[in-house]
Amino acid sequence: DAGITQSPRHKVTETGTPVTLRCHQTENHRYMYWYRQDPGHGLRLIHYSYGVKDTDKGEVSDGYSVSRSKTEDFLLTLESATSSQTSVYFCAISGLAGDLTEQFFGPGTRLTVL
Amino acid sequence: DQQVKQNSPSLSVQEGRISILNCDYTNSMFDYFLWYKKYPAEGPTFLISISSIKDKNEDGRFTVFLNKSAKHLSLHIVPSQPGDSAVYFCAGRMDSSYKLIFGSGTRLLVRP
Numbered sequence: 001d002a003g004i005t006q007s008p009r010h011k012v013t014e015t016g017t018p019v020t021l022r023c024h025q026t027e028n029h030r031y032m033y034w035y036r037q038d039p040g041h042g043l044r045l046i047h048y049s050y051g052v053k054d055t056d057k058g059e060v061s062d063g064y065s066v067s068r069s070k071t072e073d074f075l076l077t078l079e080s081a082t083s084s085q086t087s088v089y090f091c092a093i094s095g096l097a098g099d100l101t102e103q104f105f106g107p108g109t110r111l112t113v114l
Numbered sequence: 115d116q117q118v119k120q121n122s123p124s125l126s127v128q129e130g131r132i133s134i135l136n137c138d139y140t141n142s143m144f145d146y147f148l149w150y151k152k153y154p155a156e157g158p159t160f161l162i163s164i165s166s167i168k169d170k171n172e173d174g175r176f177t178v179f180l181n182k183s184a185k186h187l188s189l190h191i192v193p194s195q196p197g198d199s200a201v202y203f204c205a206g207r208m209d210s211s212y213k214l215i216f217g218s219g220t221r222l223l224v225r226p
Contacts, residue, residue: 040218
């Protein structure tokens with residue numbers, strides 16, 4: 001158990017509303033990631049962080065922003081949710097003891113945008 | 115442009131037999147390949163990995179084979195068990211970086 005939690009686990013919201021998903025880790029991993037999982041696409045990287053206040057874009061970053069003010073927390077914000085952002089979102093961590101090979105995933109957040 | 119492809123969306127095998135899951139890639143810059151297993155309503159969990167300089171890695175019932183010339187890797191599960199029923203994702207790690215590129219997954223069903 002890599003000590004990674006996500007909140008909320010489920011959320012239903014309406015188009016145009018802001019949404020923030022939280023990822024929390026207790027393992028002091030340096031790297032944190034946000035992915036979305038959609039049928040036929042596998043997992044696609046949205047944003048990642050390589051340290052406090054150090055973030056960068058992944059392959060599907062449009063419409064999303066992130067923040068990392070503490071090592072243990074990585075927030076994903078949808079500024080104005082759209083139906084195309086209905087998905088399952090996973091947070092992942094890596095980098096303990098410098099090993100970046102394996103990423104550990106959280107349990108996921110199922111987001112529905114109506 | 116899919117850099118990692120899993121062309122079989124599903125696979126069904128009998129308990130005790132071998133399961134072979136396949137993955138193809140296009141990016142020669144991958145230095146590691148990883149397999150993850152995912153149960154419904156849970157996050158993916160790491161299963162096994164292989165360095166691009168190796169051609170085989172084995173861990174218990176799980177073996178991953180890498181054919182660099184064909185840009186192909188496969189995961190063998192022997193013997194298959196009903197608890198192995200899950201979605202399996204392969205992923206390539208970009209050379210010396212933190213990014214994983216995932217395939218679309220293969221759903222494995224092991225029939226009792």
